Amino acid sequence: MRADKPDRQSRSPGLRAAHNRVIGARMSIQIKICGIRDEAAMDAAAEAGATHIGLVHYEPSPRHVTLDQAAKLRMRAPSSLKVVLLLVNQEPKPTALAIEAVRPDVVQFHGSETAEWLKVVKENAPVEVWKARGLQNAQTLERAKAYEGAADMLLFDAPAQKLPGGNGTAFDWTLLKGYDGKLPYGLAGGLDPDNVAQAIRETDAMLVDTSSGTESEPGVKDLEKIRAFCEAARNA
Numbered sequence: 001m002r003a004d005k006p007d008r009q010s011r012s013p014g015l016r017a018a019h020n021r022v023i024g025a026r027m028s029i030q031i032k033i034c035g036i037r038d039e040a041a042m043d044a045a046a047e048a049g050a051t052h053i054g055l056v057h058y059e060p061s062p063r064h065v066t067l068d069q070a071a072k073l074r075m076r077a078p079s080s081l082k083v084v085l086l087l088v089n090q091e092p093k094p095t096a097l098a099i100e101a102v103r104p105d106v107v108q109f110h111g112s113e114t115a116e117w118l119k120v121v122k123e124n125a126p127v128e129v130w131k132a133r134g135l136q137n138a139q140t141l142e143r144a145k146a147y148e149g150a151a152d153m154l155l156f157d158a159p160a161q162k163l164p165g166g167n168g169t170a171f172d173w174t175l176l177k178g179y180d181g182k183l184p185y186g187l188a189g190g191l192d193p194d195n196v197a198q199a200i201r202e203t204d205a206m207l208v209d210t211s212s213g214t215e216s217e218p219g220v221k222d223l224e225k226i227r228a229f230c231e232a233a234r235n236a
């Protein structure tokens with residue numbers, strides 16, 4: 001049973017870790033359903049209590065949406081949902097065009113984008129910027145600190161495989177024990193309705209993120225799995 005929680009959504013991500021250290025109480029978790037490609041899945045995520053949806057603009061992905069599709073979903077998104085546009089190693093001009101077309105709340109960089117590049121984007125567009133990092137070992141966790149002062153949040157994911165993300169595999173969450181970075185972080189990689197509560201209890205993640213674990217097949221969201229994931233995360 002989770003104790004009553006202060007209204008988490010009203011606090012900036014940066015306050016969460018401090019809050020938990022001082023108060024010792026976990027704030028409610030933010031939930032991102034990634035790889036949304038249609039309105040039915042977006043509506044199911046909103047109704048289930050998700051706080052973010054991810055729109056993948058990366059053609060090799062089975063979850064790829066065009067900028068036009070992403071813009072239409074953005075326009076239809078309820079105010080309860082923050083829209084995350086997911087890019088992988090896009091050049092500056094296509095990045096600017098994508099942000100202009102979709103007008104996301106967040107841009108998630110899921111390639112080898114540098115901290116300097118994230119700073120440029122943040123200086124030139126009204127967006128939060130997240131950096132996804134595949135965690136292999138303590139060294140990769142330490143290297144993520146390079147994004148402090150540039151990213152608003154880190155998203156710790158499994159290492160890249162055939163795709164940079166969305167591979168449906170989990171990494172060793174114990175790598176995060178003793179994480180002393182300054183940035184809040186989200187947790188991704190192989191999360192599903194059956195393991196998300198454990199992931200929340202074992203880590204200090206600000207947000208949990210799922211793509212494969214809420215699908216019936218790659219790129220096809222399962223509305224019941226979305227509901228089950230959100231319920232399990234909220235009740236962790």
Ligand SMILES: O=C(O)c1ccccc1NCC(=O)[C@H](O)[C@H](O)COP(=O)(O)O
Binds near residue numbers: 086166169209
């Ligand atoms: O989801 C994709 O297809 C994808 C493709 C290329 C880069 C990133 C991608 N997803 C980014 C995400 O934030 C996913 O939710 C995250 O990697 C977790 O995916 P999964 O392990 O399938 O839950």
